[in-house]
Amino acid sequence: MTTTTKQTLSHLDWLESEAIHIMREVAGQCSNPVLLFSGGKDSICMLRIAEKAFRPGKFPFPLMHIDTGHNYKEVTDFRDKRAAELGERLIVRSVEESMKRGTVVLKSPDESRNKHQSVTLLEAIEEFGFDACLGGARRDEEKARAKERIFSFRDEFGQWDPKNQRPELWDLYNARSFKGENIRVFPISNWTEFDVWQYIEREKLELPSIYYAHTRPIVVRNGGLQPVTDVTPARPDEKIEEMLVRFRTVGDITCTAPVLSDADTIEKIIAETATTTITERGATRLDDQTSEASMEQRKKEGYF
Amino acid sequence: MTTTNTTATIDHGLLRFLTCGSVDDGKSTLIGRLLYDTKAILADTLTAIEKTSKKRGMEAVDLSLLTDGLQAEREQGITIDVAYRYFTTGTRKYIIADAPGHEQYTRNMVTAASTADLAVILIDARKGVLTQTRRHSYLTHLVNIPHLVVAVNKMDLVDYSKDVFDKIMADYLEFAAKLGIEDVHFIPMSALNGDMVVERGDQLDWYQGPTLLELLETANTSHIEHAEDFRFPVQYVCRPQDSANPELHDYRGFMGRVESGRIAIGDAITVLPSGLESRVKDIRLLDDSLPEAFAEQSITLLLEDEIDISRGDMIVKSGELPTVTKHIDAMLCWLSETPLDPRRKYLIRHTTRDSKAMLAGIDFRMDINALGKQTAEKLVMNDIAKVSLKLAQPIFVDPYAQNRSTGAFIVIDESTNNTVGAGMIL
Structure with missing residues (x-):
């Protein structure tokens, strides 16, 4: 006796179901995983997926944030609040601790700490003995990510080798690793920025306030918008302007720029995202524009 | 059930497809054309490839640069791996698996094909059916991709000749029959000029069939077309044993994804390998209780009886045993x-x-x-x-x-x- 399936999942339901399946595979295959949670929109979706994957049980992993010490307070406050609401354990490890230990050495005091997160992440992985890290990276963000596996093997130095990835067929994922090695797992690999915003709307997910249009002091530098903060002060010759902006992506203050926008609701953000002419990273990530291969290079050095 | 979608009135879900062919067949140009004509390419990306096109001495924008790969690949002048790309038409979301075509990358093609609902095999109209066409067709058939589209590309270089197209179609069908391939669509195409990809163009009036995008928009996913037995491999068992919440004291949720078929509350099930039987008490997705669930849904099953089940076991409908x-x-x-x-x-x-x-x-x-x-x-x-x-x-x-x-x-x-x-x- 067989039946024919007539229904099809909507694209968001399909993406959600795939992500839940991936998280449960991590829980089933790995002995000590962790979920990287920054308070950003992608990792907020990840937490929602984790709820759908594991409730009414506890998450089978703690949450962890690698804090550069240069994050917007609205975001780190949100991070702490969300973890508390969920009743899940949050680990925070900071690049500043690595600097004190001497394992991170900045070339100059104003060098961005963003890429140094890799060092702190690897130290935290070793400290806790994590065998898998769940991250919210997406393949549409960047061409190195477009070729990365959902279960991405990293050696003892955290390195990604694009030429030697494990074949990944059907939905049969291989999360096996030896002690000291690590698997990075990206459950929302197949989501686009637009999918993320649609999901946030559908699930009514709360976001840090700076994702919505707000006024803040800005200088225009190299054609981009640079928020004026304690970490990123205006230079003497620059004119500070109050601008109405929002962040499409949040991260280290020194390398994340906002976009001009009056979108103060999720509906307006979705409408804007549907008609934007600039990619998410193109608009907002100052670190990816340094060279064509900078993400690929950072991943080879242990980055998410 | 949370299947409402507030931003589009129609949602035909998601289709995964594979493109096979070498750079010479115009595969990158085809993907570039699909992304460009469905407006998946944003202005800054376009500006970047315009710059590169100029730098390489080309007059028009080279859409194949949209799929240009990693530094590690450029160093060796080869494509080493499957890349995934995304676009949406508003009614359907697409995932393209872009697999390199050379013989030594059979494993990449099998990888890309394993999750595809549809394959597009490119043939250069000037060259016709080649050894690699046969290889790609065999592999898509081996991996059992439900739909096969043969795109006869570069029609602009053979004066959009119907005779050339018909000859290639006949050649292809001859060897496809030997492989047991039955369901094939043929499309004459110029990815370079955009004919029959998203737009029809005005050079191929003799062709009355659908454009590539029209085919993609209407192709069914495999689960819809075939009658399937219910298969539910257990991924994870949820036993909260929360002492503060007596309701959860005896909670045993069997978590997994419906790999095929469907299940409803009250259905009789058998657990493998134990062979023990029970009935479905509830189907949960977070706070929602679903009356039934079907293929590709990740759910939690609750059973009437207390049965010892762990990861690696499979729940099937009694009477539909594998x-x-x-x-x-x-x-x-x-x-x-x-x-x-x-x-x-x-x-x-x-x-x-x-x-x-x-x-x-x-x-x-x-x-x-x-x-x-x-x-x-x-x-x-x-x-x-x-x-x-x-x-x-x-x-x-x-x-x-x-x-x-x-x-x-x-x-x-x-x-x-x-x-x-x-x-x-x-």
């Missing part, structure tokens, strides 16, 4: 640079279940160019062979041709933890 076996015949694609060693034991992963396995014999190896059968003592990377395997634990299987989830397995080398083989059960 084959329980410790011996399988399969088509095996070897993926590793280290050849298959017939004396060694490997690990098999099938659904959520692992078992040690040993090669019992190699029936034949496929010559994927001539499509003939050869005898073989060992298997090296990119070989495809019919093998038989002995397993230490029973697995619960259906023939791959009927069920891609319960018919597929991967082979893992425990000494490296690498995935070294991909198998399809006969």
